Amino acid sequence: MREVMDEFGASGRALGRPAPAAARAELMPSGFASPAQDWFEDRIDLNRHLIKDITSTYIVRVSGHAMDGAGISDGDELIVDRALHPRDGSVVVAVLDGELIVRRLRITHSDTSTDPETSPTTKSNSTDPGDGTAAGVALVAASSAYPPIPVPDPDGLVIWGVATRCLHRV
Amino acid sequence: MAWSSGVWPPGASTVSDPEPSPLGRGPVTGPVTSGVALVDVNNFYVSSERAFDPSLEGRPLVVLSNNDGCVITRSAEAKVLGIPMGAPWFQIAGQAKNWGLQVRSSNYELYGDMSARVMEVLGRHTTDLEIYSIDEAFLTLHGTHRAQQATGRTIKATVRRNTGLPVCVGIAPTKTLAKLANRWAKGNPHFDGVCHWDLVPQDQRRALLRRLKVTDVWGVGTRNAARLNAIGIDTAWDLAAADPVLIRKRFSVVLMRTVLELQGTPCITSSESTGNEQVLFSRSFATPVTTLDGMQQALSVYAQGAASRLARKNLQGRVLTAFAGTSPFSTGTRSAPSICIPLPAHTANPLELTRAAHRLLPLIDEGVSYIRAGVIITDLQPAGTQDSLLTLDQDPAAGAGPALGKDTGPLLHQIGQRFGRSAIGLGHAGLKAGSDWTMKRDMLSPHYTTKWADLPLVKAQ
Numbered sequence: 001m002r003e004v005m006d007e008f009g010a011s012g013r014a015l016g017r018p019a020p021a022a023a024r025a026e027l028m029p030s031g032f033a034s035p036a037q038d039w040f041e042d043r044i045d046l047n048r049h050l051i052k053d054i055t056s057t058y059i060v061r062v063s064g065h066a067m068d069g070a071g072i073s074d075g076d077e078l079i080v081d082r083a084l085h086p087r088d089g090s091v092v093v094a095v096l097d098g099e100l101i102v103r104r105l106r107i108t109h110s111d112t113s114t115d116p117e118t119s120p121t122t123k124s125n126s127t128d129p130g131d132g133t134a135a136g137v138a139l140v141a142a143s144s145a146y147p148p149i150p151v152p153d154p155d156g157l158v159i160w161g162v163a164t165r166c167l168h169r170v
Numbered sequence: 171m172a173w174s175s176g177v178w179p180p181g182a183s184t185v186s187d188p189e190p191s192p193l194g195r196g197p198v199t200g201p202v203t204s205g206v207a208l209v210d211v212n213n214f215y216v217s218s219e220r221a222f223d224p225s226l227e228g229r230p231l232v233v234l235s236n237n238d239g240c241v242i243t244r245s246a247e248a249k250v251l252g253i254p255m256g257a258p259w260f261q262i263a264g265q266a267k268n269w270g271l272q273v274r275s276s277n278y279e280l281y282g283d284m285s286a287r288v289m290e291v292l293g294r295h296t297t298d299l300e301i302y303s304i305d306e307a308f309l310t311l312h313g314t315h316r317a318q319q320a321t322g323r324t325i326k327a328t329v330r331r332n333t334g335l336p337v338c339v340g341i342a343p344t345k346t347l348a349k350l351a352n353r354w355a356k357g358n359p360h361f362d363g364v365c366h367w368d369l370v371p372q373d374q375r376r377a378l379l380r381r382l383k384v385t386d387v388w389g390v391g392t393r394n395a396a397r398l399n400a401i402g403i404d405t406a407w408d409l410a411a412a413d414p415v416l417i418r419k420r421f422s423v424v425l426m427r428t429v430l431e432l433q434g435t436p437c438i439t440s441s442e443s444t445g446n447e448q449v450l451f452s453r454s455f456a457t458p459v460t461t462l463d464g465m466q467q468a469l470s471v472y473a474q475g476a477a478s479r480l481a482r483k484n485l486q487g488r489v490l491t492a493f494a495g496t497s498p499f500s501t502g503t504r505s506a507p508s509i510c511i512p513l514p515a516h517t518a519n520p521l522e523l524t525r526a527a528h529r530l531l532p533l534i535d536e537g538v539s540y541i542r543a544g545v546i547i548t549d550l551q552p553a554g555t556q557d558s559l560l561t562l563d564q565d566p567a568a569g570a571g572p573a574l575g576k577d578t579g580p581l582l583h584q585i586g587q588r589f590g591r592s593a594i595g596l597g598h599a600g601l602k603a604g605s606d607w608t609m610k611r612d613m614l615s616p617h618y619t620t621k622w623a624d625l626p627l628v629k630a631q
Contacts, residue, residue: 061628066631
């Protein structure tokens with residue numbers, strides 16, 4: 001088992017690991033210091049920009065047109081963070097009939113005492129049981145051709161992760 | 171299974187036991203101290219498959235070993251079906267459909283990445299992470315027992331949230347007890363996946379130790395168990411109560427440490443338990459190898475695989491063992507040749523290792539169907555401790571061949587890392603077009619997290 005770990009264990013770390021910073025400009029050997037050394041910055045790093053936590057970030061591919069209206073097209077890649085708490089309006093990857101689907105989460109509350117932070121839809125995503133106060137939960141498309149998917153049992157809904165970015169070829 | 175019998179919840183029985191306890195530790199909550207947590211993923215391969223394919227949830231699922239040989243991981247549902255661990259696939263394949271059994275080949279690319287994610291999460295909760303295998307690690311935890319348990323719960327929740335994988339956590343004063351606590355946490359739902367040894371009432375800990383055989387204790391093999399039984403040590407409780415000095419005299423210092431650990435004294439250090447004792451590179455062939463050429467090629471690949479691992483760990487080895495074997499199910503000629511080659515000096519040089527591995531070839535019978543081969547490197551030391559005196563350029567046996575010095579290994583390793591593992595190889599192993607003996611994985615799931623072409627699909631339909 002350990003050998004397998006050694007063989008492949010490093011692969012997950014390739015993504016989003018920033019290169020060692022700074023110090024390069026300081027190491028110039030000559031007496032003529034670089035005039036830029038006080039302004040040295042790391043080069044722009046997409047991984048750092050797009051990924052908050054490498055352990056909870058996954059990339060998935062969209063299949064279909066239901067989210068066209070949200071700027072998410074067929075074939076696009078979505079960056080999904082499984083650690084994020086889904087809220088009303090989040091674009092989520094949810095489990096429906098054993099499949100992963102992408103939709104916008106809509107939570108409507110019945111009364112004023114409701115805490116909007118308390119999502120009833122966090123079965124897989126949070127430790128708190130999410131004592132549901134939601135009157136209605138639905139997964140809605142961003143295209144009128146696809147009717148909203150009602151969620152009669154919000155506690156049974158599994159939110160796989162929350163989409164944070166869409167990679168779309170222009 | 172002894173693990174699941176009901177000795178929990180606490181308070182169910184707190185009658186004080188008049189017997190003296192072999193366990194050195196009494197207090198139920200205890201002062202600020204440090205403990206060892208063993209965290210491991212439940213049914214790791216199965217859980218990794220399910221993390222990306224929710225349709226597998228709740229269905230019987232098994233993952234097969236290299237070459238789809240036999241069952242190496244079973245979901246709870248597959249265990250209920252009575253599929254034994256290690257069952258050869260060909261024996262159960264016929265019934266798979268009737269059972270509704272889902273089957274996957276080992277997706278090491280996926281498991282490796284999921285493992286790295288888990289280990290990174292674990293590393294955020296401790297100053298001292300010791301990765302023990304692909305799916306388990308020891309962590310040092312500080313604070314009161316309650317605080318340690320709380321950290322255990324946080325770890326379990328965070329790994330679940332970030333990776334979708336379920337883990338169990340066992341916390342105890344020693345690694346050996348942490349192992350027990352971990353399995354207890356798995357077997358008894360009342361723990362909810364996290365068991366702190368010191369927070370379980372003492373009488374229940376005793377009851378557990380009395381139920382467990384010595385072989386249930388980490389590090390006690392069957393050979394020692396037989397000898398222990400012969401002197402009346404049958405259960406984990408007996409072993410915990412044994413005299414450590416006597417155990418050292420009659421057995422070994424290793425077993426004495428186990429006794430001390432059972433008594434609550436930590437004495438298995440990380441270098442001992444992770445042990446860089448050997449590097450093993452071995453595979454079963456998809457189709458049997460029956461020719462000397464085929465075996466030579468296989469040994470080349472495995473020797474270079476081992477060299478690559480040595481380079482990655484920054485180690486060099488002094489002894490190489492090469493072996494091959496026929497199938498235990500074979501009705502034809504059986505053969506299991508092996509040879510042990512002391513190397514002239516510590517080395518991680520792939521060409522030296524390959525040449526040594528080839529010395530197995532005279533023992534190979536042409537025409538016999540070999541189904542596996544492998545290379546083991548032992549007597550390891552950190553590279554650079556002592557410069558290799560005999561590099562290839564100086565080896566007279568290398569003759570006028572191309573000069574491949576001691577930089578060759580790291581260079582090949584770098585190229586392999588950059589362009590893929592089959593991009594470069596020495597001599598017989600320099601091959602990309604798959605030989606017919608490369609690993610068979612007919613029921614492989616996508617490499618969801620390591621390959622753009624294999625990303626999980628989410629439906630917008």
